[in-house]
Amino acid sequence: MSAPLAKVYGALVEKDSMGSWLAPRGMSARFDSFDPRPGGTFRLVLSYADESSSNGKTTPDTDVVQGRFVEIVPDSRVVYVVEFVASGPRFEGEMTMTWELTEAPGGTRVDILVENVPDAISRADHAAGLTSSLDNLARFLES
Numbered sequence: 001m002s003a004p005l006a007k008v009y010g011a012l013v014e015k016d017s018m019g020s021w022l023a024p025r026g027m028s029a030r031f032d033s034f035d036p037r038p039g040g041t042f043r044l045v046l047s048y049a050d051e052s053s054s055n056g057k058t059t060p061d062t063d064v065v066q067g068r069f070v071e072i073v074p075d076s077r078v079v080y081v082v083e084f085v086a087s088g089p090r091f092e093g094e095m096t097m098t099w100e101l102t103e104a105p106g107g108t109r110v111d112i113l114v115e116n117v118p119d120a121i122s123r124a125d126h127a128a129g130l131t132s133s134l135d136n137l138a139r140f141l142e143s
Contacts, residue, residue: 002107003141005075011137012078012099021140024132026050027063035069042067042080057086076101090120110134 001008011017015034023029023046032043046063048056058064064085071079078099084091098113112134117126 001110001138001141005101005103005108007141008101008108008110008137009075009078011140012101013072017140021136022133023136024129025136036072038069038072040069042069044082057084057091070096084118091118093118110137 011021013036015031015036018034019029019031022044026049027046028049030045030047032045034040034042036042044065044067046065048061056062065082066085067080067082069078069080071077079096081094081096083094086092093116095117096113096115098115100111100113102109102111112130114126114130117123
């Protein structure tokens with residue numbers, strides 16, 4: 001990212017900022033709650049723009065996620081655990097997302113480690129969603 005470390009970090013821990021860039025292409029995001037501190041929780045509603053082509057996990061056009069912040073190291077690392085609110089076992093389980101930030105020439109390097117992605121989400125779809133979110137983050141930081 002061609003933004004300073006502190007600005008990228010802020011985009012990972014500020015409710016309005018995260019709500020602006022986190023949703024992958026074709027979706028929008030809304031936080032019903034957001035408490036960015038270790039042990040703090042959040043509830044995220046992701047809505048599909050086109051319900052006719054969506055495959056929502058909670059409703060036909062939404063994915064609802066319950067999350068909890070595990071670790072927050074200013075300007076360095078944000079770790080949270082999420083679980084989809086879904087009917088049926090296909091999306092059960094906690095998924096851990098670790099965002100690592102390091103200074104890089106001309107900006108900030110962002111590395112994401114995702115563990116325990118539910119089996120019902122294909123690796124290709126998950127990778128595409130992460131790439132889309134990172135692209136959104138870069139655009140958000142440039143504005």
